[in-house]
Amino acid sequence: MFKFKNTNKKDLSIYIHIPFCESRCYYCDFYSSIINEENTIKYFENLQKEILIYSDFLKDKNIKSIFIGGGTPSSVNSKYIKNILKTLKEITNIDINTEITIEVNPNSINEEKLIDYLDSGINRFSMGAQSFNDNILKSIGRVHKKDDIIKAINLFHKYNIENFSFDLMLALPYQKFEDIEESINMIDVLKPAHISYYSLIIEENTLMEKLYENKKSIFADESEDRKMYHYVVNNLEKLGYHQYEISNFAKKDFVSIHNKRYWTLDNYIGFGPSAHSNIDNIRSFNHNNLNDYSNDIEKNKLPILDFEELSKVDRINEFSIMGLRMNTGIDINLANKRFNINFLEYYKKEIEKNINNNLISIQDNFIHLTEKGRDLSNTVEVDFIRLKE
Ligand SMILES: C[S@@+](CC[C@H](N)C(=O)[O-])C[C@H]1O[C@@H](n2cnc3c(N)ncnc32)[C@H](O)[C@@H]1O
Ligand code: SF4
Numbered sequence: 001m002f003k004f005k006n007t008n009k010k011d012l013s014i015y016i017h018i019p020f021c022e023s024r025c026y027y028c029d030f031y032s033s034i035i036n037e038e039n040t041i042k043y044f045e046n047l048q049k050e051i052l053i054y055s056d057f058l059k060d061k062n063i064k065s066i067f068i069g070g071g072t073p074s075s076v077n078s079k080y081i082k083n084i085l086k087t088l089k090e091i092t093n094i095d096i097n098t099e100i101t102i103e104v105n106p107n108s109i110n111e112e113k114l115i116d117y118l119d120s121g122i123n124r125f126s127m128g129a130q131s132f133n134d135n136i137l138k139s140i141g142r143v144h145k146k147d148d149i150i151k152a153i154n155l156f157h158k159y160n161i162e163n164f165s166f167d168l169m170l171a172l173p174y175q176k177f178e179d180i181e182e183s184i185n186m187i188d189v190l191k192p193a194h195i196s197y198y199s200l201i202i203e204e205n206t207l208m209e210k211l212y213e214n215k216k217s218i219f220a221d222e223s224e225d226r227k228m229y230h231y232v233v234n235n236l237e238k239l240g241y242h243q244y245e246i247s248n249f250a251k252k253d254f255v256s257i258h259n260k261r262y263w264t265l266d267n268y269i270g271f272g273p274s275a276h277s278n279i280d281n282i283r284s285f286n287h288n289n290l291n292d293y294s295n296d297i298e299k300n301k302l303p304i305l306d307f308e309e310l311s312k313v314d315r316i317n318e319f320s321i322m323g324l325r326m327n328t329g330i331d332i333n334l335a336n337k338r339f340n341i342n343f344l345e346y347y348k349k350e351i352e353k354n355i356n357n358n359l360i361s362i363q364d365n366f367i368h369l370t371e372k373g374r375d376l377s378n379t380v381e382v383d384f385i386r387l388k389e
Contacts, residue, residue: 002307004057007280012061013261016084017272018073019043019290022108026141026207027169027200031274031288032071043290044080046297050271051087053302057269058092064266065099065258068122074104078116085120094121099257101126101165106148114155124256125164126196127152132186133179136172141207146186153190163254165194170228171220172200173211180228184235193254197232198247199225226375246325246377263322265315273303281310312339313386316346320384324377329366350383 020035020043033039051058066088073081081102088094101124102117109127117125131137132146156164168183187195200219202212212219220228233243241249248259261268269277274288284307287293296303310318316339323330335343344351351367354360359373359380373380 002284002302002304004054004284004302005279005282006057007267009267009280010060010062011064011266012058013065013067013258013266013268014063014088015268015270015275016047016066016068017270017275017286018068018070018076018081019273020075021070021072022075022105023143024141026139026211027172027203029203029206030071033290035072035075039290040076040080042294044076044083046294047084047272048087049297049300050303051084052091053300054269055091058088061092063088063092063094063098065256065261066094066101067258068100068102069126070103072105072108072128073102074108074113078113081122082116082120085122089121099124101256101258103128104152105144106152107144109152109155111155114159118159118161123163125156125161126194127164127166127192129166130169131172131175131179132182133175136175136179139173140169149186150190153192163193165196165256166190166192168195168197170197170199170232171225173208173215173218175220175228177224177228177231180231184232184239187236187241188239194248194250194256195236195241196248197229197236199229229375242327244327246374263326265318265322281315283308283310315339316341317385320347321381323367324360324369324373324380324384327368329363329368332362332365332367347384354380354383 017031019032020040021032022035024032024034066085068081068084085100094100098121100122102122103126105128127149129149130140130142132149134145137145153164166187170180200208202209233249236249237243240251242252243249244255245259245263248256250256265278265281267279269279270286273286273290273293275286277284284304286303287296287305292305293303316335319335319338320330323335330343332343335341351360351362354373355362358370359376360367361370362368369377369380
Protein backbone atom coordinates (compact mmCIF):
# COMPACT_ATOMS: atom_id res chain seq x y z
CA MET A 1 0.00 0.00 0.00
CA PHE A 2 1.41 3.37 -1.02
CA LYS A 3 2.06 5.94 1.71
CA PHE A 4 3.20 9.39 0.76
CA LYS A 5 6.25 10.28 2.87
CA ASN A 6 7.38 13.75 3.78
CA THR A 7 10.91 14.84 2.93
CA ASN A 8 13.56 17.10 4.43
CA LYS A 9 14.20 18.59 1.02
CA LYS A 10 12.31 21.86 0.90
CA ASP A 11 12.71 22.69 -2.80
CA LEU A 12 9.94 21.27 -4.93
CA SER A 13 8.48 21.53 -8.44
CA ILE A 14 4.82 21.01 -9.27
CA TYR A 15 3.27 19.58 -12.45
CA ILE A 16 -0.46 20.04 -13.07
CA HIS A 17 -2.07 18.05 -15.88
CA ILE A 18 -5.05 19.50 -17.73
CA PRO A 19 -6.51 16.50 -19.58
CA PHE A 20 -8.55 18.30 -22.25
CA CYS A 21 -7.98 19.27 -25.88
CA GLU A 22 -10.21 20.71 -28.61
CA SER A 23 -9.31 17.78 -30.85
CA ARG A 24 -6.70 15.02 -30.96
CA CYS A 25 -3.58 15.60 -33.04
CA TYR A 26 -2.67 12.56 -35.09
CA TYR A 27 0.77 12.02 -33.54
CA CYS A 28 -0.04 12.53 -29.87
CA ASP A 29 -0.36 9.97 -27.08
CA PHE A 30 -0.42 12.31 -24.08
CA TYR A 31 -3.46 11.64 -21.93
CA SER A 32 -6.37 13.93 -22.84
CA SER A 33 -9.98 13.81 -23.93
CA ILE A 34 -12.14 16.20 -25.92
CA ILE A 35 -13.18 19.14 -23.80
CA ASN A 36 -16.74 19.64 -22.56
CA GLU A 37 -17.95 22.03 -19.86
CA GLU A 38 -19.55 19.39 -17.63
CA ASN A 39 -16.37 17.31 -17.39
CA THR A 40 -14.29 20.42 -16.90
CA ILE A 41 -16.26 21.63 -13.87
CA LYS A 42 -16.09 18.22 -12.24
CA TYR A 43 -12.42 17.80 -13.07
CA PHE A 44 -11.35 21.06 -11.48
CA GLU A 45 -13.30 20.24 -8.32
CA ASN A 46 -11.40 16.96 -8.08
CA LEU A 47 -8.06 18.54 -8.92
CA GLN A 48 -8.62 21.06 -6.12
CA LYS A 49 -9.40 18.16 -3.74
CA GLU A 50 -6.28 16.27 -4.78
CA ILE A 51 -4.09 19.31 -4.11
CA LEU A 52 -5.73 19.86 -0.72
CA ILE A 53 -5.00 16.24 0.29
CA TYR A 54 -1.33 17.26 0.08
CA SER A 55 -1.71 20.49 2.14
CA ASP A 56 0.43 19.22 5.00
CA PHE A 57 3.14 18.02 2.67
CA LEU A 58 3.16 21.29 0.74
CA LYS A 59 3.07 23.79 3.58
CA ASP A 60 6.82 23.97 4.30
CA LYS A 61 8.00 23.58 0.69
CA ASN A 62 9.62 26.26 -1.46
CA ILE A 63 8.14 25.97 -4.91
CA LYS A 64 10.84 26.45 -7.54
CA SER A 65 8.62 25.84 -10.57
CA ILE A 66 5.07 25.01 -11.58
CA PHE A 67 4.25 23.58 -15.00
CA ILE A 68 0.63 23.55 -16.14
CA GLY A 69 0.64 21.13 -19.06
CA GLY A 70 -1.61 18.78 -20.88
CA GLY A 71 -3.61 18.27 -22.86
CA THR A 72 -4.25 21.88 -23.64
CA PRO A 73 -4.49 24.12 -20.56
CA SER A 74 -5.56 27.10 -22.69
CA SER A 75 -8.63 25.19 -23.89
CA VAL A 76 -10.34 25.58 -20.50
CA ASN A 77 -11.83 28.77 -19.09
CA SER A 78 -8.96 30.68 -17.43
CA LYS A 79 -10.94 31.08 -14.19
CA TYR A 80 -10.18 27.42 -13.43
CA ILE A 81 -6.44 27.95 -13.83
CA LYS A 82 -6.68 31.08 -11.69
CA ASN A 83 -8.46 29.19 -8.89
CA ILE A 84 -5.95 26.35 -8.85
CA LEU A 85 -3.03 28.75 -8.57
CA LYS A 86 -4.87 30.68 -5.85
CA THR A 87 -5.31 27.46 -3.86
CA LEU A 88 -1.64 26.60 -4.24
CA LYS A 89 -0.60 30.09 -3.10
CA GLU A 90 -2.71 29.68 0.03
CA ILE A 91 -1.14 26.39 1.09
CA THR A 92 2.48 26.57 -0.05
CA ASN A 93 5.32 28.99 -0.70
CA ILE A 94 5.27 30.52 -4.14
CA ASP A 95 7.08 33.77 -4.78
CA ILE A 96 8.17 36.06 -7.57
CA ASN A 97 11.08 33.72 -8.40
CA THR A 98 8.86 30.68 -8.91
CA GLU A 99 8.84 29.87 -12.63
CA ILE A 100 5.18 29.29 -13.53
CA THR A 101 4.66 27.94 -17.06
CA ILE A 102 1.44 27.24 -18.92
CA GLU A 103 1.13 25.37 -22.21
CA VAL A 104 -1.05 27.25 -24.68
CA ASN A 105 -2.27 26.49 -28.17
CA PRO A 106 -2.32 29.33 -30.73
CA ASN A 107 -6.05 29.01 -31.42
CA SER A 108 -7.28 28.90 -27.83
CA ILE A 109 -5.30 31.70 -26.21
CA ASN A 110 -6.95 35.13 -26.19
CA GLU A 111 -6.50 38.48 -24.45
CA GLU A 112 -8.96 37.76 -21.64
CA LYS A 113 -7.24 34.48 -20.76
CA LEU A 114 -3.81 36.06 -21.02
CA ILE A 115 -4.78 38.80 -18.53
CA ASP A 116 -6.02 36.13 -16.10
CA TYR A 117 -2.80 34.13 -16.51
CA LEU A 118 -0.65 37.18 -15.82
CA ASP A 119 -2.83 38.13 -12.83
CA SER A 120 -2.33 34.70 -11.32
CA GLY A 121 1.46 34.92 -11.55
CA ILE A 122 2.09 32.86 -14.68
CA ASN A 123 5.40 34.13 -16.03
CA ARG A 124 6.27 31.67 -18.81
CA PHE A 125 4.28 30.51 -21.83
CA SER A 126 4.94 27.40 -23.89
CA MET A 127 3.18 27.52 -27.23
CA GLY A 128 2.60 24.43 -29.37
CA ALA A 129 3.41 25.85 -32.80
CA GLN A 130 4.75 22.59 -34.36
CA SER A 131 5.18 24.10 -37.86
CA PHE A 132 4.52 27.31 -39.80
CA ASN A 133 3.19 25.51 -42.87
CA ASP A 134 -0.62 25.36 -43.00
CA ASN A 135 -0.68 22.19 -45.12
CA ILE A 136 1.58 20.36 -42.70
CA LEU A 137 -0.39 21.61 -39.71
CA LYS A 138 -3.52 20.19 -41.31
CA SER A 139 -1.86 16.90 -42.12
CA ILE A 140 -0.94 16.31 -38.46
CA GLY A 141 -4.41 17.22 -37.18
CA ARG A 142 -3.64 20.64 -35.70
CA VAL A 143 -6.61 22.99 -35.53
CA HIS A 144 -4.57 26.20 -35.88
CA LYS A 145 -2.84 27.93 -38.78
CA LYS A 146 0.38 29.89 -39.13
CA ASP A 147 -1.57 33.16 -38.77
CA ASP A 148 -2.93 32.07 -35.38
CA ILE A 149 0.63 31.67 -34.11
CA ILE A 150 1.53 35.16 -35.32
CA LYS A 151 -1.60 36.68 -33.75
CA ALA A 152 -0.91 34.98 -30.42
CA ILE A 153 2.67 36.21 -30.39
CA ASN A 154 1.56 39.75 -31.22
CA LEU A 155 -0.60 39.51 -28.12
CA PHE A 156 2.44 38.45 -26.07
CA HIS A 157 4.38 41.40 -27.47
CA LYS A 158 1.50 43.75 -26.56
CA TYR A 159 1.89 42.63 -22.92
CA ASN A 160 5.71 42.77 -23.07
CA ILE A 161 5.97 39.02 -22.54
CA GLU A 162 9.47 37.95 -23.37
CA ASN A 163 9.54 34.56 -21.66
CA PHE A 164 7.73 32.36 -24.15
CA SER A 165 8.75 29.14 -25.82
CA PHE A 166 7.78 27.32 -29.02
CA ASP A 167 7.28 23.59 -29.39
CA LEU A 168 8.25 22.67 -32.95
CA MET A 169 8.55 19.35 -34.72
CA LEU A 170 10.68 17.95 -37.49
CA ALA A 171 10.40 14.89 -39.73
CA LEU A 172 6.64 15.44 -40.04
CA PRO A 173 4.76 13.91 -43.00
CA TYR A 174 5.22 15.95 -46.21
CA GLN A 175 7.77 18.16 -44.45
CA LYS A 176 10.49 19.45 -46.75
CA PHE A 177 13.74 21.10 -45.90
CA GLU A 178 12.26 24.49 -46.90
CA ASP A 179 9.66 24.13 -44.12
CA ILE A 180 12.41 23.86 -41.54
CA GLU A 181 14.07 26.92 -43.09
CA GLU A 182 10.74 28.74 -42.80
CA SER A 183 10.42 27.78 -39.12
CA ILE A 184 13.89 29.18 -38.44
CA ASN A 185 12.96 32.42 -40.28
CA MET A 186 9.79 32.72 -38.22
CA ILE A 187 11.79 32.17 -35.02
CA ASP A 188 14.02 35.05 -36.09
CA VAL A 189 10.93 37.23 -36.61
CA LEU A 190 8.87 36.22 -33.55
CA LYS A 191 11.81 35.90 -31.14
CA PRO A 192 10.78 33.28 -28.58
CA ALA A 193 13.13 33.07 -25.59
CA HIS A 194 13.15 29.27 -25.68
CA ILE A 195 12.54 26.51 -28.21
CA SER A 196 11.81 22.79 -27.87
CA TYR A 197 12.41 21.16 -31.25
CA TYR A 198 11.32 17.52 -31.32
CA SER A 199 11.82 14.82 -33.95
CA LEU A 200 8.50 13.11 -34.62
CA ILE A 201 8.09 9.90 -32.67
CA ILE A 202 5.55 7.55 -34.21
CA GLU A 203 3.58 6.46 -31.16
CA GLU A 204 1.65 3.20 -31.04
CA ASN A 205 -2.10 3.28 -31.70
CA THR A 206 -2.11 6.80 -33.13
CA LEU A 207 -3.46 7.87 -36.51
CA MET A 208 0.13 8.80 -37.36
CA GLU A 209 1.14 5.16 -36.94
CA LYS A 210 -1.53 4.11 -39.45
CA LEU A 211 -0.44 6.83 -41.87
CA TYR A 212 3.17 5.68 -41.52
CA GLU A 213 2.24 2.07 -42.20
CA ASN A 214 0.27 3.03 -45.31
CA LYS A 215 2.41 5.82 -46.76
CA LYS A 216 6.01 5.62 -45.59
CA SER A 217 7.19 7.70 -48.54
CA ILE A 218 5.73 10.95 -47.18
CA PHE A 219 7.91 10.69 -44.05
CA ALA A 220 11.53 11.77 -43.73
CA ASP A 221 13.97 8.87 -43.47
CA GLU A 222 16.64 8.72 -40.77
CA SER A 223 19.22 10.64 -42.82
CA GLU A 224 16.76 13.43 -43.75
CA ASP A 225 15.68 13.66 -40.11
CA ARG A 226 19.32 14.10 -39.03
CA LYS A 227 19.97 16.68 -41.79
CA MET A 228 16.99 18.72 -40.58
CA TYR A 229 18.14 18.39 -36.97
CA HIS A 230 21.67 19.62 -37.76
CA TYR A 231 20.26 22.53 -39.70
CA VAL A 232 18.10 23.45 -36.70
CA VAL A 233 20.97 23.18 -34.19
CA ASN A 234 23.38 25.22 -36.33
CA ASN A 235 20.93 27.94 -37.22
CA LEU A 236 19.48 28.33 -33.73
CA GLU A 237 23.04 28.75 -32.45
CA LYS A 238 23.54 31.53 -35.04
CA LEU A 239 20.38 33.25 -33.78
CA GLY A 240 21.72 33.19 -30.21
CA TYR A 241 19.92 30.10 -28.88
CA HIS A 242 22.15 27.97 -26.74
CA GLN A 243 21.43 24.24 -26.90
CA TYR A 244 21.17 22.83 -23.36
CA GLU A 245 19.59 19.47 -24.09
CA ILE A 246 19.12 17.30 -27.18
CA SER A 247 15.79 18.99 -28.05
CA ASN A 248 15.97 22.24 -26.05
CA PHE A 249 17.45 25.63 -26.86
CA ALA A 250 17.33 28.92 -24.94
CA LYS A 251 18.45 32.51 -25.11
CA LYS A 252 20.73 33.54 -22.22
CA ASP A 253 18.90 33.36 -18.85
CA PHE A 254 15.88 31.55 -20.32
CA VAL A 255 16.75 27.91 -19.67
CA SER A 256 13.60 26.33 -18.21
CA ILE A 257 13.99 25.84 -14.45
CA HIS A 258 11.29 23.17 -14.53
CA ASN A 259 13.00 21.11 -17.26
CA LYS A 260 16.35 21.26 -15.51
CA ARG A 261 14.91 20.14 -12.19
CA TYR A 262 13.32 17.11 -13.91
CA TRP A 263 16.56 16.19 -15.57
CA THR A 264 18.66 16.52 -12.44
CA LEU A 265 16.20 14.20 -10.62
CA ASP A 266 15.06 16.84 -8.12
CA ASN A 267 11.81 16.41 -6.21
CA TYR A 268 8.55 17.12 -7.99
CA ILE A 269 4.91 16.35 -7.38
CA GLY A 270 2.33 15.88 -10.13
CA PHE A 271 -1.42 16.46 -9.90
CA GLY A 272 -4.11 15.23 -12.28
CA PRO A 273 -4.56 12.04 -14.31
CA SER A 274 -1.33 10.55 -15.72
CA ALA A 275 0.83 12.90 -13.62
CA HIS A 276 3.96 11.46 -11.95
CA SER A 277 5.73 12.42 -8.76
CA ASN A 278 9.31 11.91 -7.66
CA ILE A 279 9.89 12.44 -3.97
CA ASP A 280 13.23 11.27 -2.58
CA ASN A 281 13.50 8.57 -5.24
CA ILE A 282 10.02 7.23 -4.82
CA ARG A 283 8.16 7.49 -8.11
CA SER A 284 4.39 7.42 -8.07
CA PHE A 285 2.05 7.44 -11.03
CA ASN A 286 -1.51 8.73 -10.97
CA HIS A 287 -4.26 6.86 -12.83
CA ASN A 288 -4.04 7.65 -16.49
CA ASN A 289 -7.73 8.07 -17.11
CA LEU A 290 -10.25 10.54 -15.80
CA ASN A 291 -12.73 7.94 -14.48
CA ASP A 292 -10.37 6.06 -12.18
CA TYR A 293 -8.80 9.35 -11.10
CA SER A 294 -12.19 10.88 -10.21
CA ASN A 295 -13.42 7.72 -8.48
CA ASP A 296 -10.44 7.71 -6.11
CA ILE A 297 -10.65 11.41 -5.33
CA GLU A 298 -14.38 11.14 -4.66
CA LYS A 299 -13.57 8.42 -2.09
CA ASN A 300 -10.95 10.75 -0.55
CA LYS A 301 -8.20 8.40 -1.74
CA LEU A 302 -4.90 9.35 -3.39
CA PRO A 303 -5.47 8.73 -7.12
CA ILE A 304 -2.29 6.69 -7.40
CA LEU A 305 -2.17 3.74 -9.77
CA ASP A 306 1.31 2.53 -8.91
CA PHE A 307 4.66 3.46 -7.41
CA GLU A 308 8.23 2.25 -7.31
CA GLU A 309 11.23 2.97 -5.19
CA LEU A 310 14.24 3.64 -7.36
CA SER A 311 17.16 1.40 -6.46
CA LYS A 312 20.71 2.75 -6.50
CA VAL A 313 21.22 1.10 -9.91
CA ASP A 314 18.05 2.77 -11.25
CA ARG A 315 19.25 6.15 -10.00
CA ILE A 316 22.70 5.77 -11.54
CA ASN A 317 21.04 4.76 -14.83
CA GLU A 318 18.81 7.82 -14.82
CA PHE A 319 21.53 10.19 -13.71
CA SER A 320 23.70 8.98 -16.61
CA ILE A 321 20.98 9.17 -19.26
CA MET A 322 19.78 12.61 -18.20
CA GLY A 323 23.41 13.76 -18.05
CA LEU A 324 24.07 12.50 -21.57
CA ARG A 325 21.00 14.31 -22.92
CA MET A 326 22.09 17.61 -21.40
CA ASN A 327 24.83 19.64 -23.01
CA THR A 328 26.61 20.02 -19.68
CA GLY A 329 27.10 16.24 -19.76
CA ILE A 330 27.49 13.71 -16.94
CA ASP A 331 29.17 15.32 -13.93
CA ILE A 332 31.61 12.56 -12.90
CA ASN A 333 32.53 14.14 -9.54
CA LEU A 334 28.88 14.61 -8.62
CA ALA A 335 28.08 11.01 -9.59
CA ASN A 336 30.99 9.72 -7.42
CA LYS A 337 29.75 11.74 -4.46
CA ARG A 338 26.05 11.15 -4.89
CA PHE A 339 26.27 7.38 -5.37
CA ASN A 340 29.49 6.66 -3.51
CA ILE A 341 31.01 4.94 -6.54
CA ASN A 342 33.92 5.43 -8.90
CA PHE A 343 31.86 6.31 -11.99
CA LEU A 344 34.71 5.76 -14.45
CA GLU A 345 35.31 2.27 -13.03
CA TYR A 346 31.59 1.46 -12.76
CA TYR A 347 31.06 2.12 -16.48
CA LYS A 348 34.65 1.33 -17.59
CA LYS A 349 33.69 -0.99 -20.47
CA GLU A 350 30.83 1.18 -21.75
CA ILE A 351 32.86 4.39 -21.59
CA GLU A 352 35.81 2.83 -23.45
CA LYS A 353 33.53 1.39 -26.13
CA ASN A 354 31.71 4.69 -26.75
CA ILE A 355 34.91 6.76 -26.74
CA ASN A 356 36.43 4.33 -29.29
CA ASN A 357 33.31 4.72 -31.46
CA ASN A 358 33.62 8.52 -31.21
CA LEU A 359 30.18 8.75 -29.56
CA ILE A 360 31.24 10.33 -26.25
CA SER A 361 34.18 12.34 -24.96
CA ILE A 362 35.47 13.30 -21.51
CA GLN A 363 36.45 16.87 -20.73
CA ASP A 364 37.13 18.42 -17.32
CA ASN A 365 35.41 15.54 -15.52
CA PHE A 366 32.25 15.71 -17.62
CA ILE A 367 31.15 13.07 -20.15
CA HIS A 368 29.48 14.51 -23.27
CA LEU A 369 27.91 13.10 -26.38
CA THR A 370 29.94 14.01 -29.47
CA GLU A 371 28.10 15.34 -32.53
CA LYS A 372 27.95 11.79 -33.90
CA GLY A 373 26.82 10.61 -30.44
CA ARG A 374 23.92 13.04 -30.45
CA ASP A 375 22.63 11.45 -33.65
CA LEU A 376 22.96 7.99 -32.14
CA SER A 377 22.02 8.97 -28.59
CA ASN A 378 19.66 6.02 -28.16
CA THR A 379 22.41 3.48 -28.68
CA VAL A 380 24.69 5.28 -26.21
CA GLU A 381 21.90 5.53 -23.63
CA VAL A 382 21.22 1.79 -23.87
CA ASP A 383 24.86 1.13 -22.90
CA PHE A 384 24.42 3.16 -19.71
CA ILE A 385 21.38 1.19 -18.56
CA ARG A 386 22.29 -1.53 -16.06
CA LEU A 387 19.75 -4.12 -15.06
CA LYS A 388 18.82 -4.25 -11.38
CA GLU A 389 21.27 -6.18 -9.21
C1 LIG B 1 2.12 17.94 -23.96
S1 LIG B 1 2.48 18.13 -25.63
C2 LIG B 1 1.31 19.33 -26.13
C3 LIG B 1 1.16 20.70 -25.64
C4 LIG B 1 0.00 21.43 -26.25
N1 LIG B 1 -1.23 20.75 -26.04
C5 LIG B 1 0.14 21.58 -27.75
O1 LIG B 1 -0.28 20.71 -28.48
O2 LIG B 1 0.65 22.56 -28.18
C6 LIG B 1 4.04 18.93 -25.69
C7 LIG B 1 4.77 18.82 -27.00
O3 LIG B 1 5.26 17.52 -27.24
C8 LIG B 1 5.52 17.37 -28.62
N2 LIG B 1 5.03 16.06 -29.04
C9 LIG B 1 3.85 15.49 -28.72
N3 LIG B 1 3.76 14.26 -29.30
C10 LIG B 1 4.91 14.06 -30.00
C11 LIG B 1 5.42 13.01 -30.83
N4 LIG B 1 4.71 11.91 -31.07
N5 LIG B 1 6.65 13.15 -31.38
C12 LIG B 1 7.39 14.25 -31.14
N6 LIG B 1 6.96 15.28 -30.38
C13 LIG B 1 5.74 15.20 -29.81
C14 LIG B 1 4.76 18.49 -29.33
O4 LIG B 1 5.69 19.41 -29.86
C15 LIG B 1 3.95 19.13 -28.22
O5 LIG B 1 3.76 20.49 -28.38
S1 SF4 C 1 -0.42 17.72 -29.13
FE1 SF4 C 1 -1.40 18.99 -27.60
S2 SF4 C 1 -3.35 19.62 -28.57
FE2 SF4 C 1 -2.60 17.92 -29.73
S3 SF4 C 1 -3.64 16.14 -28.83
FE3 SF4 C 1 -1.60 16.31 -27.86
S4 SF4 C 1 -1.95 17.48 -26.03
FE4 SF4 C 1 -3.77 17.78 -27.35
